Amino acid sequence: MGSTLLGGFGPTEFVVRRDRSLPYGRQQPYSEVRSDVVRSRIERLLVIMSKQDSVARHTPRDTSAVGLNPIRRDAMGAAMRVLTRITGSELADRYKIRETIDRITYQSTKTGFKTLGAATRTFKKVSGGASGPQRLATAKNTDFFDLTPTDDQQMITETVREFAAEILRPAAHDADEAAAAPADLLARAAELGITMVNVPEAFDGAADERGVVTNVLVAEALAHGDMGLALPILAPSGVAVALTQWGTEDQQKTYLPAFAGDDVPQASVVIAEPRALFDPFALQTRAVRSPSGYRLNGVKSFVPAAGSAELFVVAAELDGKPSLFLVEAKSKGVVIEADPGMGLRAAGLGRLLLEDVAVPESARLGDDDADIRAEQYADAVRLSRLGWAALATGTGQAVLDYVVPYVNEREAFGEPVSHRQAVAFMVANIKIELDGLRLVTLRGASRAEQGLSFAREAALARKLATDKGMQFGLDGVQLLGGHGYTKEHPVERWYRDLRAIGVAEGVVLV
Numbered sequence: 001m002g003s004t005l006l007g008g009f010g011p012t013e014f015v016v017r018r019d020r021s022l023p024y025g026r027q028q029p030y031s032e033v034r035s036d037v038v039r040s041r042i043e044r045l046l047v048i049m050s051k052q053d054s055v056a057r058h059t060p061r062d063t064s065a066v067g068l069n070p071i072r073r074d075a076m077g078a079a080m081r082v083l084t085r086i087t088g089s090e091l092a093d094r095y096k097i098r099e100t101i102d103r104i105t106y107q108s109t110k111t112g113f114k115t116l117g118a119a120t121r122t123f124k125k126v127s128g129g130a131s132g133p134q135r136l137a138t139a140k141n142t143d144f145f146d147l148t149p150t151d152d153q154q155m156i157t158e159t160v161r162e163f164a165a166e167i168l169r170p171a172a173h174d175a176d177e178a179a180a181a182p183a184d185l186l187a188r189a190a191e192l193g194i195t196m197v198n199v200p201e202a203f204d205g206a207a208d209e210r211g212v213v214t215n216v217l218v219a220e221a222l223a224h225g226d227m228g229l230a231l232p233i234l235a236p237s238g239v240a241v242a243l244t245q246w247g248t249e250d251q252q253k254t255y256l257p258a259f260a261g262d263d264v265p266q267a268s269v270v271i272a273e274p275r276a277l278f279d280p281f282a283l284q285t286r287a288v289r290s291p292s293g294y295r296l297n298g299v300k301s302f303v304p305a306a307g308s309a310e311l312f313v314v315a316a317e318l319d320g321k322p323s324l325f326l327v328e329a330k331s332k333g334v335v336i337e338a339d340p341g342m343g344l345r346a347a348g349l350g351r352l353l354l355e356d357v358a359v360p361e362s363a364r365l366g367d368d369d370a371d372i373r374a375e376q377y378a379d380a381v382r383l384s385r386l387g388w389a390a391l392a393t394g395t396g397q398a399v400l401d402y403v404v405p406y407v408n409e410r411e412a413f414g415e416p417v418s419h420r421q422a423v424a425f426m427v428a429n430i431k432i433e434l435d436g437l438r439l440v441t442l443r444g445a446s447r448a449e450q451g452l453s454f455a456r457e458a459a460l461a462r463k464l465a466t467d468k469g470m471q472f473g474l475d476g477v478q479l480l481g482g483h484g485y486t487k488e489h490p491v492e493r494w495y496r497d498l499r500a501i502g503v504a505e506g507v508v509l510v
Helices: 002-006 035-050 075-087 098-111 151-178 185-190 212-225 227-246 249-259 370-409 421-449 455-479 481-485 491-502
Strands: 267-270 286-290 293-303 311-318 321-328 334-338 350-360
Touching: 151 185, 151 212, 151 227, 151 491, 185 227, 212 227, 212 370, 212 421, 227 249, 227 267, 227 311, 227 370, 227 491, 267 293, 293 311, 293 321, 311 350, 311 370, 321 350, 321 370, 370 421, 370 455, 370 491, 421 455, 455 481, 455 491, 481 491
Parallel strands: 267 311, 286 311
Antiparallel strands: 286 293, 293 350, 311 321, 334 350
């Protein structure tokens, strides 16, 4: 599994980039790129482009930078930019593909490129077969809580941590200002196989058993780069978890293969609703039965990358009990509104309005028994709370890693400010509470992975992440003094992001 997850990372060369958002931290090198993988991917890109003979025509979904469904990048421009970048680099000569690039470029300028935008993707319905849905086996039950990650987990975490440091952290400031993630973010993250770890091998995935602990470690590593940008990356993985855990055979065959490929659809599990004191077990989004299936009405919030979303797993009340439904973005009655907030702006948050949306009987996830389905929904909520706790842990660690060198180097009255007891105690408290949050989250993930009850651990992780997570951000700003209030340093953004933990639900199912 490890080699699959590493995607294009392997031994060849290092390129070093200075990260302006980490003036006091260590500057890490780019991950190495394996030559055979690079060549394979470039050639595959060229083959795909050579088969296209027309430009995809789709209606722009909005014209505003942070409004309803931002316009997608023109396919021709994006493809030509990729080719230009390759042609202008040494890659073309190294892999002996310059002649191929020239030929494809010439043909493409005449015939154009065809691309599938998120708004136009069609999931081909697949039915039939009697093998039943694929369920991942639980991990081996152990009598002790082992904190040592496996070799695969260690390798995955290190790779994702490098990706977060080199890709997410430098892009975070601009993404926060624009209230939108970079257009190619999900595609770049897909190369790491983050979604693939939750797709069974039967659908070309990399999972042979539940990987809740691995998902928690990945979420923490991504959030160390930037929590806002981590959300659009992790959201499709949450949908893959839901389909694998509770999807029917037909649902899995229809949707899961897309989550194991390079073109992962932007998707998310949407539970939260825009109202005070929201309770995920008292939903106002309603599903009512109809002759053809169900009709959904309601409003959902906290939808990452809402403008480019293709698929939603929507929580709605059915016959007085919560259920999950698959809703495609192109369904009639689906409306997306921008909803940027105080924090997590880089996630491109939006609202999902369901106005008498018709879905077939086959769109409902979970067991036919309403009571069992309600318990499955409760597990979804608990898994998401572990996911948000992991995000809080990663961002809290980013705060700690940033303030420690700062207080050691910043001098006042002839000595580092870290020599002041009040400062030292504040830093120590961040570390103490951070370790506590991490341990509770990992314990909950470990129990969930083994098929044991993890309701207590999920509740504790939620409480600690809400209270202590916000304190991590507050203390980070405080320790930087006046600098903490400015956008010259990322701690003010981390503080705003951590404020969201207490009101967030869904999205990050681990």
